[in-house]
Amino acid sequence: MPDLHFVATVNDRKVSRSAKPHQRLLDFLRDDLNLTGNKEGCGAGECGTCSVFVDGVLMKSCLMPVAKAQGTSIETIEALARTGELSLLQKAFHKAGASQCGYCIPGMVMAATAAIRANPFVGREEIKERLGGNICRCTGYQKIFDAVEMARDVQNGTLPATAFAEADAEQGDFIGKNVRRIDAPSKVSGALKYAGDMTMPGMLHVQVLRSPHAHARIVSIDTSAAEAMPGVEGVITSADVPGEDGFGVFVNDQPVMARGKVRYVGEAVAAVAAEDPLAAVRALEKIKVVYEELPAVFDPDEAMYDGAPVLHDYAPDNITMHVPIRVGDVEKGFAESDLLLEENYATQAVEHAYLEPEAGLAYLDHDGVVTVVSPSQNITHHRRLLARILAMPIAKVRFIMSPVGGGFGGKEDMIYQGMLALLAMKTRRPVRLVFTREESIVSTAKRHPSRTNLRMGLTRDGRIRALEMKMISDGGAYGLSTAGVMRKAAILAAGPYVIPHVKIDTFGVYTNNTPSGAFRSFGALQTEFATESMLDVAAERLGLDPFAIRRINAMRDGATTHTKQKLGSVSLLRALEAAEKASGWEAGAPVSRGDKRGDLGRDGNRPPVSLGARFETAEKQQAAE
């Protein structure tokens, strides 16, 4: 495999060195030149955080073979603040609060730089279009667009540079003030190191062998051929776990790697640490796993039937968690109701899609302390469990939380840190694992898909007398946060409403699907989706305004929740008022009015999907000339 001799100018410096023919420009910049400011979010040209200038033209470096950049001049995010002073755009991003997790921001800043270079008077619509190839999962984009407009105006002299200054916060007084994020400069400049950006001398690269089966017994694993390969420094399976091999958030049912059987497609079975990622990929191909397929179950309702395939011996009914709540007597409440409603609701799995795929680095320090650096959202819990898994005193296990490039609950589970720790101990070298986007989607937790049966009884004046709900959630192959999610789902199921008779049952069920876990709102979304949808149905049936029916039933200051929590203050009425005002609500019962709707064509409504703001700019310029 002859290497390429690669010559280019990178950030004004001459580069002349060998590169692998299969390397992408992104790999070369990040791995060989250690320019880790631009990130890899997807590897497929979708997210844009890898965007760099090649001969002045913005390109996605994950889609560019390095050989294509031969002889060019390349600018990475590091080029923009080389003097140590942030560029106008970077300052604007800082001021506008445009960076949150920061992982998309290097690409956003580059795309914004390209937009202003292309058109110094770029308008908001054109900004949106020119940033269309960049995805952000945290901000909702508005602050990013604000930042680009601010930088444009400062550059054009219509806004003074003092606009970037921190205006509001006075010494020691921050509450209610606009305060700039102190971590923003490191994010807008690309200086911040996420776990996947970190390297250590002698570091090995980890790849994971994953299950192709949803449910199968592992008959045998033979790693000898992989271990014999040059460059391979360590291979691990569940046999390498010295302690109690189980982790989870509420029930410790998940081994570091599949033990005895696999329970979902994508589950880790073995891991390899090698001198370079390619050697590790090659080694995975040499690991021989013999599986005996088992019947699998993919539907939580079916999983609860007698005779369904059982995933975990401790739970022969496949139920991870059942949370019942009983208040009053729902049958009595239904008997007192004028309107009885019954509906079924369903929600689907959702991927968190944080821009930063999972990554971690582990090493043994000089005192033999196993140290794991990763964007874990739950490091103290992970540390406690890992100590038990490794059969080590907790003082010998250390977790360092690297910057989290978006989590949303998806990084609460310890699904790879155990492998890193074991490989660091086995190889006595630092090891790093960086997930691909596909690996992240295949192997990590999702939002619980749910099916809810809901019955609601109301009196003619809109008061809810009784609510009965049964929600069945697909928890997937392992417990993770399911127990907590079911609890929160049940506690919040009846909403912030005064209801005398309540009966709620939430079930988290094992299936051979990808595990479900924590995700923003932690179960409340699934049950409240049903309850709130039902309230709209009730409003329609009773001829009430949807806001009114919620006010009629709203808990007020001093209320007691369905689980007997005393609430000092309840902000629901204020929230309703604000929502009603902001949405331009037309009062009245829900009716279908088709094109007679009063809100069509109103200011602020979204126009039909179109692209081409840049043509309008060009047409205007032509007209002006």
Next chain:
Amino acid sequence: MLICDEYLTPASLDEAFAAMEKHRGHYRVVAGATDTLPWARQGRAGDVHIRALIDVAKIPELNEKKTGDRRVRFGAATPIQRFLDDPALGRAMPCMPRCAVWFADDQIRSLATIGGNIINASPAADGTPCLIAHEATVELAARRGGKTARRKMPLESFITGPNKTALEDGELLVAIECDALPGYGGSFEKVGHRRSLVISLVCLAALVKLDSTGRKIEDVRLAIAGIGPLPLRLAEVEKFLRGGPIGMERLERAAAMPVELVASRTRQEYRRDVVRGFMMRGLINAARRAGADAAALAPELEAAYA
């Protein structure tokens, strides 16, 4: 991951053919590489090992451009972005800049090539309907018996099915030749799950030429993709419209004509609605850009399909 032993960047067609002969059966030709790299990932082709990648993007002949009065010819490695940046190309092909702005995103269009878009032959390819509407022919070349053999064929017959073309083993797409249609108004309508970086559910190219009154259609070109296995030229609708006035009733009749052509694997009902709407929007936009008499295009109609 895409793994190759050699990444070759031939400087001429001859060098490219030599490399293809040398690595016969063990190479893949890339131009922009923006389809190839995502293809070699988990869930699609997975890890792919190819002995030689032959990158034809820098071959001068594949980057040439010649705009004549009747035909315009451009190399297969022309990046999509050039249709936005090059005013001469934009004038000769009035719907191409509109298409380019919907194509992938600002970054990818600088790498992705028009030839790659053709060879990939996606049923939802954005570039193809415009080219078909411009009566595109493809120029193919191969090394046969030590000599470079060339042939031409209409783009419509070159694309034979989803991801299938009439390209033969050892053959390269060298250039595309199209009708030059200056003075036409062009439009490109596209819908997908988001605006940028999305595969078209439906895309439509429309070109309209009006007579001096701005009220009569002298010529019209329509092509659509995403509604079946192949991109389609809407010749019957063109025939119906050609020579007639631009009026609401005629446009609506024309818009209904291709609805029955929807033969996609999924979401047919939705696509039928889109086809009707896009026909109206495409024709109105193209007519407006062709200088249509404002009174001829009912303003309320224009607003409805803006």
